[in-house]
Each structure stands twice: as C-alpha cells, then as structure tokens.
Amino acid sequence: xxxxxxxxxxxxxxxxxxxxxxxxxxxMILVNNPGSWGHIYAPLEHAEWHGCTPTDLIFPxxxxxxxxxxxxxxxxxxxxxxxxxLIVTALKRALILFALGLFLSLFPRVFTEPIEALKVxxxxxxxxxxxxxxxxxxxxxxxxxxxxxxxxxIILLVGYWLLMTVIPVPGVGYANLExxxxxxxxxxxxxxxxxxxxxxxxxxxxxxxxxxxxxxxxGLFGVMIGSWLRRKDKPDAVKxxxxxxxxxxxxxxxxxxxxxxPINKALWTxxxxxYTGGLATLGLALSYWLIxxxxxxxxxxxxxxxxxxxxxxFFLSGLIPRILNMIKVEMPDGSQAGAKxxxxxxxxxxxxxxxxxxxxxxxxFILIWLGILWWMYSKKIIIKV
Numbered sequence: 001x002x003x004x005x006x007x008x009x010x011x012x013x014x015x016x017x018x019x020x021x022x023x024x025x026x027x028m029i030l031v032n033n034p035g036s037w038g039h040i041y042a043p044l045e046h047a048e049w050h051g052c053t054p055t056d057l058i059f060p061x062x063x064x065x066x067x068x069x070x071x072x073x074x075x076x077x078x079x080x081x082x083x084x085x086l087i088v089t090a091l092k093r094a095l096i097l098f099a100l101g102l103f104l105s106l107f108p109r110v111f112t113e114p115i116e117a118l119k120v121x122x123x124x125x126x127x128x129x130x131x132x133x134x135x136x137x138x139x140x141x142x143x144x145x146x147x148x149x150x151x152x153x154i155i156l157l158v159g160y161w162l163l164m165t166v167i168p169v170p171g172v173g174y175a176n177l178e179x180x181x182x183x184x185x186x187x188x189x190x191x192x193x194x195x196x197x198x199x200x201x202x203x204x205x206x207x208x209x210x211x212x213x214x215x216x217x218x219g220l221f222g223v224m225i226g227s228w229l230r231r232k233d234k235p236d237a238v239k240x241x242x243x244x245x246x247x248x249x250x251x252x253x254x255x256x257x258x259x260x261x262p263i264n265k266a267l268w269t270x271x272x273x274x275y276t277g278g279l280a281t282l283g284l285a286l287s288y289w290l291i292x293x294x295x296x297x298x299x300x301x302x303x304x305x306x307x308x309x310x311x312x313x314f315f316l317s318g319l320i321p322r323i324l325n326m327i328k329v330e331m332p333d334g335s336q337a338g339a340k341x342x343x344x345x346x347x348x349x350x351x352x353x354x355x356x357x358x359x360x361x362x363x364x365f366i367l368i369w370l371g372i373l374w375w376m377y378s379k380k381i382i383i384k385v
Contacts, residue, residue, distance in 0.1 A: 013308070014229075016287040017068060019300045022307030024061045026366055029317045031055045035344045035361025039354040044362075049179065050262040052275065059126065059265070060218050060276035061283070062310075063133050067222020068229070068284065070138050075230050078142050086142050094135035096385050097311070101127030104318050108326055123196045124188070124207040127315070132212055137219035146227055149220055156217040157270040161261050163210065164269070177267060179203075184210035184267065204266075211268040218268075221250075221277035225284065236293045243285035250278025302370055305377040312383040313369055 031044050043054045077086060103110075105125055109117040140149060164183055165175050172181045179185065185204035188197055197205040225246070229239060254263065254275030263272045290296045306313060325338030331345065348357040348364075376382075 014072060014288075014292065015297065015300065015304065016284065016291040017065065017072070018304045018307035019291055020284050020287045020303075020307070021062070021065045021069075021310050022303035022305065024058055024065060025310045025314055026303060026306045026370075027055075028058045028062065028314065029369065030362050030366055031058065033317065033321065033362050033365045035348055035358035036354065039358040041355060041359060044359075046265060049266065050177075050264050052263050052265065052272070056265040056272075057276055057279060060215075060268075060272070061280045063130065063215060063218040064222035064225075064277055064280040065284075066130060066134050067137050067219040067224075068226035069222075070134070070141050070219075071223050071226030071230060074138065074141060075227065083142050087139055090135050090138040090142075093385055094131040097131035097134065098128050100311075100315050100385070101125040101131065104315070107319065107322055120195045122199060122205075123192050124198070124205045124209070126207060127311075129207045129212060129215055130311075133215050133219040136216050137223055140220065141223050146224065149224055153217050153220045153224070156213050156220070157273060160210070160214045160217075161257075161270045164267070165261065177262065177264070177269075179266075182267065184208050206266040211266075214268045214270055214273050217270075217273050218277055221273065222280070225281055229284075229288065236289075240285050240289050240293070243281055243288075247278045247281030247285060250274045250281065252278075254278060301377075302374070305370065305373040308382050309373055309376060311385050313373060317365070317369060 034040050034044070045053060046055050047053050074086060102121065102123070102125070104127065105122045106117050140152060144152070164177060167183055168174050169176065169181060169183050169186050171186065176182055179201070180203045182204075185208070187210050188205050188208040189203065191209060192205075194202045197203070197208075225243065228242065231239065251274070254271045254273070254277075257269075257271035257274060261269050261271050263269060263275050265272060291300060321340050324340040324343075327339040328336045329339050329342040331337050331342065337345070344357070344361050348361050351357070352360055
C-alpha cells in the first residue's frame with residue numbers, strides 16, 4: 001500500500017458515493033465475519049446457486065462503485081494527462097490489489113511452508129477480481145467514447161450469454177449452467193488447475209476467469225452511471241430522474257433475462273449484471289438525492305468513514321482474524337483454540353442463542369472497525385492503494 005494521503009489535499013469527494021461505498025463494505029465485512037459459519041441468518045448467506053440474496057448484492061455493488069469512482073477520478077484527467085501515464089498508474093494499482101489478494105490466500109502458510117503454499121494458492125479471489133475489473137474498466141474509460149463503452153457493455157453481456165448457453169463443454173458434450181460442468185468451471189480447471197481454485201470446491205471458482213467478463217460489464221455499468229452523474233449541463237433533478245429510470249429498467253430487464261439465463265452470482269450471469277447494476281443505480285440515485293442534493297447528512301459519518309478507507313478495512317478485516325487464530329488459547333475443557341474462537345466462545349455463546357451469538361460477533365467486529373476508521377477519519381488519513 002502507498003503512504004497515507006491527507007484528506008485536505010485530495011480532490012473533492014462525492015459524499016453520497018463515499019456513503020454508498022462504506023455501506024457496501026460494512027455489509028461485506030458483516031457477511032464475511034460471522035461468529036460461526038454454521039449459524040447464519042438466511043439473508044446473510046449467498047444463494048445456493050440460482051437466485052439472489054441480499055448478500056449476493058454486495059460484491060456487484062462494490063464493482064459498480066469501482067466503475068463510478070473511475071469516471072470521477074479520471075474524468076477530467078483523461079483530457080489533460082497522457083493516456084499512457086493514466087494507464088500505467090491504473091496498472092500499478094491493479095497489480096497491488098492483485099498482490100494483496102494473493103497474499104491473503106497465502107497467509108499464514110507462506111511463512112512456514114512457502115513452496116507448499118504456492119502449490120495450492122487460490123489464484124482467483126475478491127481482490128483479484130476487483131483488480132482486473134478496475135484496470136480493464138479504467139482502460140476502456142480512458143481510451144473510448146461513451147457510445148463505445150455502451151457497445152462494449154452489451155457485447156460482454158450477450159457474448160457471455162452465448163458462450164455459457166451455446167458452446168458445448170469439452171468432456172461434457174453440451175452447454176449447461178451446473179456448478180461443476182459449465183464452461184467457466186471447465187476453463188478454470190484447465191488453465192488454473194483444481195489446486196488453485198476456491199478451497200471449498202476445488203472444481204469451480206466463484207471468481208473464475210470466464211465470469212470475470214460480465215464482472216467487467218458491472219464495472220462499465222458504474223462507469224457509465226458515473227459519467228452521467230458528472231455532467232454539468234444537466235440539473236440534478238434530470239440526472240436523478242434518469243438514474244431512477246435506468247435503474248428500474250435494468251432490474252426489469254434482468255428479471256426477464258432470468259427466465260432463460262438465471263440470475264446467479266457464482267456464474268455472474270448477464271441477468272445478474274443487469275439486476276444488481278439496476279439496484280445499485282437506484283441505491284446511488286437515492287443516496288445522491290438525499291445527501292448531496294437535499295443535504296441530509298446526519299447519520300452518514302459511520303458509513304463515510306468505511307467508504308474512504310474501503311480497501312484498507314477489507315484487507316485488514318481478512319488478515320487480522322487469521323492472525324488471531326494463530327494465537328492459541330486454552331479453553332475451559334482443556335482444548336486449544338485460536339484467540340478469535342476463544343473470544344467468541346467466551347463473550348458471545350454463553351449469552352445468546354447460537355445464531356444470535358454468531359450475528360452479535362459479526363456486529364461487534366463491525367463496531368470495532370468503526371472505532372478505528374472513525375479515528376483515522378478524524379486525523380484525515382486515507383490509505384490509498
């Protein structure tokens with residue numbers, strides 16, 4: 001990561017975008033850190049396969065926000081700075097994000113068994129997908145017009161639909177959307193091998209290679225909405241009205257496409273892109289109208305502090321629990337457990353039902369990070385990647 005940047009010297013920020021990003025990241029940390037993976041409320045779990053839960057909205061919302069942020073960060077620079085300079089800068093940021101994702105996959109085994117860790121490291125991942133989507137979306141934004149961006153968006157969605165539903169899968173003989181036999185799963189096993197895929201499955205990966213194509217479309221959705229939101233020749237009322245209209249239309253189109261190309265987060269289907277992108281557009285439009293236009297800023301700070309240091313808190317929230325689990329503590333029954341598990345068993349399970357103890361543990365984790373991030377925000381510290 002680069003050195004902390006000072007808030008006062010940063011370009012002006014869109015408060016509603018920081019709020020929406022912070023809300024998304026806080027939700028991401030909530031669902032990623034339950035007290036017990038065996039006791040989780042249904043809305044805080046991913047859909048088993050086809051379908052969409054509230055948890056399934058979080059990652060596409062974040063990639064959508066990445067796209068919006070690209071248009072705000074690079075919108076004025078693309079006319080003033082050499083494109084090659086902007087692209088190199090974007091590439092450096094993408095490589096850092098990708099490396100951070102790989103480090104999380106390797107940690108802590110890389111320090112004890114580096115060779116063995118590298119043999120089974122998961123190459124795809126959340127930060128890795130963010131890196132690829134950010135870089136490709138940034139290059140497309142820098143080098144193309146808005147019309148070309150829209151065409152690229154459509155080509156990615158239609159092309160992915162055809163790939164997944166028309167191309168016969170080698171070894172299977174027909175196109176399908178099942179977990180282990182779809183074209184994306186075959187491609188991941190062929191190019192990455194099972195040793196480098198999602199540890200819970202090994203035969204397919206929810207952040208695989210082929211499904212990154214429609215994930216880029218999610219980023220481009222955000223780029224186009226961000227470009228619209230940046231326009232100075234349109235009053236806020238017009239911009240917000242169009243955003244609500246586009247968002248609603250995208251949701252409807254996604255639901256219609258779902259009838260023959262099911263909404264599916266793990267496959268990142270084209271219907272999933274439209275459905276979640278439409279909901280993200282509605283969410284951002286509402287946030288922009290309430291916060292930046294109407295001026296209702298009370299109560300936004302807890303989410304803003306998450307939003308301005310989003311990648312930092314996501315990375316550390318994945319790293320610190322692993323460090324805690326390396327610290328062994330003796331349990332009352334004489335067994336050994338990681339410090340994180342000891343705290344959960346000591347402070348939560350005796351006082352709540354199993355599912356509420358799990359939720360209380362996750363909420364406590366969110367509140368602890370809120371305190372840390374609020375302090376960083378008060379000191380005007382933003383750690384940029």
